[in-house]
Amino acid sequence: MHSHIIGFPRLGAKRNIKWPLEKYWRGQIDEGQLHRSLSELRQQHWQLQKNAELSMITVGDFAYYDQTLELSELLGVVPARHRDAGDRLARCFAMARGGAGGRACQMKKWFNTNYHYLVPEFDADTSFAAPAADVGMPPDAALQVREAAELGLPVKATLIGPVSYLYLGKMGVAGGFAAEKLALVEKLADAYAALAARIGKADWLQLEEPVLSLDMPDAWLAAMSDIYRRIEKDATAKLLIANSYGSAGARLEKVADLPVAGVHVDVVYGRSDLASADRLFAGRVLSAGAIDGRNIWRANLGALQQHLAPLAERDGGLWIGSSCSMQHVPHSCASETDLIAAGVPVAFAVEKLAEIGALSRKLAGSSTAADEALFSSAPTNIPVANPEWIDSQMPAGDLNPSRRSLKPGMDGVMFPTTTIGSLPQTSEIRSARASWRKGELDDAGYEKCMREEIRNCISRQEEIGLDVLVHGECERNDMVEYFAHQLDGIAASENGWVISYGSRATRPPIIHGTIKRRQPMTVEWSKYAAGLTDRPMKGMLTGPVTIICWSFPRADVPKMRTAFEIADALHEEVRDLQEAGLAVIQVDEPALREGLPLLVEDQKAYLAQAVASFNRICADIEAQIHTHMCYSEFFDIVEGIAAMDADVISLETSRSKMEELADLKQARHAGGVGPGVYDVHSPRVPDVEEMVTLLKMALKNVPAERMWVNPDCGLKTRGWTETEKSLRNMVAAARQLRTSLS
Ligand code: GLN
Numbered sequence: 001m002h003s004h005i006i007g008f009p010r011l012g013a014k015r016n017i018k019w020p021l022e023k024y025w026r027g028q029i030d031e032g033q034l035h036r037s038l039s040e041l042r043q044q045h046w047q048l049q050k051n052a053e054l055s056m057i058t059v060g061d062f063a064y065y066d067q068t069l070e071l072s073e074l075l076g077v078v079p080a081r082h083r084d085a086g087d088r089l090a091r092c093f094a095m096a097r098g099g100a101g102g103r104a105c106q107m108k109k110w111f112n113t114n115y116h117y118l119v120p121e122f123d124a125d126t127s128f129a130a131p132a133a134d135v136g137m138p139p140d141a142a143l144q145v146r147e148a149a150e151l152g153l154p155v156k157a158t159l160i161g162p163v164s165y166l167y168l169g170k171m172g173v174a175g176g177f178a179a180e181k182l183a184l185v186e187k188l189a190d191a192y193a194a195l196a197a198r199i200g201k202a203d204w205l206q207l208e209e210p211v212l213s214l215d216m217p218d219a220w221l222a223a224m225s226d227i228y229r230r231i232e233k234d235a236t237a238k239l240l241i242a243n244s245y246g247s248a249g250a251r252l253e254k255v256a257d258l259p260v261a262g263v264h265v266d267v268v269y270g271r272s273d274l275a276s277a278d279r280l281f282a283g284r285v286l287s288a289g290a291i292d293g294r295n296i297w298r299a300n301l302g303a304l305q306q307h308l309a310p311l312a313e314r315d316g317g318l319w320i321g322s323s324c325s326m327q328h329v330p331h332s333c334a335s336e337t338d339l340i341a342a343g344v345p346v347a348f349a350v351e352k353l354a355e356i357g358a359l360s361r362k363l364a365g366s367s368t369a370a371d372e373a374l375f376s377s378a379p380t381n382i383p384v385a386n387p388e389w390i391d392s393q394m395p396a397g398d399l400n401p402s403r404r405s406l407k408p409g410m411d412g413v414m415f416p417t418t419t420i421g422s423l424p425q426t427s428e429i430r431s432a433r434a435s436w437r438k439g440e441l442d443d444a445g446y447e448k449c450m451r452e453e454i455r456n457c458i459s460r461q462e463e464i465g466l467d468v469l470v471h472g473e474c475e476r477n478d479m480v481e482y483f484a485h486q487l488d489g490i491a492a493s494e495n496g497w498v499i500s501y502g503s504r505a506t507r508p509p510i511i512h513g514t515i516k517r518r519q520p521m522t523v524e525w526s527k528y529a530a531g532l533t534d535r536p537m538k539g540m541l542t543g544p545v546t547i548i549c550w551s552f553p554r555a556d557v558p559k560m561r562t563a564f565e566i567a568d569a570l571h572e573e574v575r576d577l578q579e580a581g582l583a584v585i586q587v588d589e590p591a592l593r594e595g596l597p598l599l600v601e602d603q604k605a606y607l608a609q610a611v612a613s614f615n616r617i618c619a620d621i622e623a624q625i626h627t628h629m630c631y632s633e634f635f636d637i638v639e640g641i642a643a644m645d646a647d648v649i650s651l652e653t654s655r656s657k658m659e660e661l662a663d664l665k666q667a668r669h670a671g672g673v674g675p676g677v678y679d680v681h682s683p684r685v686p687d688v689e690e691m692v693t694l695l696k697m698a699l700k701n702v703p704a705e706r707m708w709v710n711p712d713c714g715l716k717t718r719g720w721t722e723t724e725k726s727l728r729n730m731v732a733a734a735r736q737l738r739t740s741l742s
């Protein structure tokens with residue numbers, strides 16, 4: 001019986017990857033120093049696998065910025081604009097961050113996680129080449145295999161699989177068609193075969209193919225067969241094909257025809273794959289991804305042992321592993337003393353290594369005393385994923401409460417102007433918060449400082465001439481963390497950092513109990529702000545789906561049950577805001593699209609429940625309810641958006657030139673719409689004409705009475721100088737339309 005992981009979080013115990021990378025970008029260390037510190041970090045992570053007595057070390061999972069990006073560079077898939085950026089490292093960073101050659105490659109969410117990968121850019125002429133010599137940097141596994149072999153353990157090299165790599169890329173500037181991409185498969189097969197041929201002394205080569213969790217067109221499955229045959233011919237190691245993030249379902253039958261020596265299935269999020277993989281891979285290795293690689297709960301080891309025991313003696317062998325790469329969980333919970341003392345059963349990556357080792361030894365009948373201790377202390381209330389408990393735990397309740405009558409506009413004002421909520425978080429705000437957290441500034445001092453800031457935000461907005469004002473969200477460091485601190489049932493971790501992209505890490509809160517509001521969370525700030533002006537003030541909340549998507553959810557209840565609990569807490573907050581005199585309240589749901597399940601068959605139920613959770617917040621509320629969404633593809637959720645009980649929705653639309661609005665109209669969305677008229681990601685000040693043009697385009701699909709005018713998203717990362725200019729131009733654009741249309 002083997003024990004292994006799909007991948008380890010590269011971040012390190014103290015966000016070790018972040019500091020050398022950022023120093024290198026600032027020119028404070030040179031390339032040699034960067035390579036050395038990251039190589040050291042890799043070695044530490046292998047040592048941890050060795051200490052946990054896993055039977056194989058996984059190498060090739062490490063990346064400097066992103067695995068997909070670095071694989072692109074390795075294969076020579078570098079957009080023309082970045083080819084002259086310099087050496088390997090320089091090319092990678094130019095693709096990741098933009099450079100002299102132009103814009104960075106696009107970032108997208110990696111399957112249903114919050115990790116962002118860099119989208120490979122292909123065109124019909126793309127060629128792929130594996131380097132002939134060591135490049136000395138991941139993901140070229142040859143060097144790492146040699147380094148790891150020195151630890152004296154069997155090595156498994158890993159690479160993103162060829163089909164997933166191709167599938168996740170985009171064709172040409174316009175996105176292109178899957179079929180054209182598929183035509184590249186032969187060229188890619190040769191390059192992968194060459195990579196596989198120079199892996200060196202690894203016993204196994206793991207090819208990660210999480211696209212198996214998606215509804216893949218048949219043509220892609222057929223291509224998979226060709227490409228794996230080609231790779232197998234040249235490979236020196238045995239091939240393990242690995243699925244993660246869900247069930248491979250019927251696609252496993254096709255996988256079974258491939259010339260691979262084993263298969264890894266995700267037993268946590270695709271439980272039914274275990275039995276089918278056992279049958280289809282009889283005589284070959286079956287790796288059970290039993291330990292959750294993307295959530296932070298300790299495993300119910302006893303239940304897993306029972307579940308897996310019948311397979312322990314199977315022909316071909318059983319391996320125990322993580323469900324997916326553990327890069328989605330933090331490094332170790334060594335500093336989480338508060339959480340652990342509170343009885344929250346957390347296990348981060350290092351602790352999960354111990355669980356994997358213990359489970360495999362238990363199944364093999366070779367437990368150590370430490371393994372036994374882990375078994376006997378394991379929580380038993382954390383279910384092994386089981387589809388049946390989902391239905392039984394959903395709260396009853398109407399998924400379609402009767403709609404309120406919508407108030408899509410603003411009385412007496414055409415094209416009302418507003419912002420999405422946050423205004424520039426100046427360095428004074430951030431340093432006040434830092435001193436408050438350190439205890440150098442007391443509560444009263446902090447509050448005074450925030451009130452001054454709010455006052456400042458309001459007078460600036462009045463001067464700019466905006467119609468519906470916001471308080472500016474200066475008291476919020478993060479739109480989810482702010483609420484996590486104030487709700488029962490959610491806790492922040494001490495050191496639970498995970499990489500979101502590049503060197504950027506976030507610390508998702510942990511939802512561990514029933515969510516309840518202790519007391520009003522935002523009312524004092526909003527009420528104070530409303531009292532400073534005669535114009536309408538907008539209260540500002542974060543919606544349930546977004547809170548869940550950007551946290552670690554419970555594993556013992558369905559996510560959507562938690563969403564309903566959060567919705568009920570937010571409903572109380574909305575009622576209090578309304579009572580405090582706020583006539584407009586916005587509930588942001590930027591992550592609504594992110595929560596969409598991978599398989600089409602699961603999407604409808606998700607959307608219905610997500611919409612129902614939103615509508616619970618608005619039930620019986622008189623105030624005008626706004627919502628906001630951004631930076632995702634709205635097309636798949638547009639029916640849901642139309643069914644939300646929001647009076648007004650603001651959307652990020654400036655970069656797509658208002659394309660989304662036609663879909664909204666098609667879906668019979670009846671509320672107000674605030675299409676974003678400028679991109680908030682750059683300090684560029686858009687001119688009036690440009691915004692008027694966009695609004696005129698929007699008018700093709702949104703009637704003037706329901707049109708609002710706002711930027712694409714919140715302005716917290718911007719400076720005041722450009723913000724004031726941009727907003728003044730935005731107000732001028734709205735006024736121009738008012739006059740020309742009246
Ligand atoms: N109200 C939030 C803000 O303005 C919305 C942020 C978001 O959409 N991600 O910052």
Ligand code: ZN
Binds near residue numbers: 628629630631
């Ligand atoms: Zn936004």
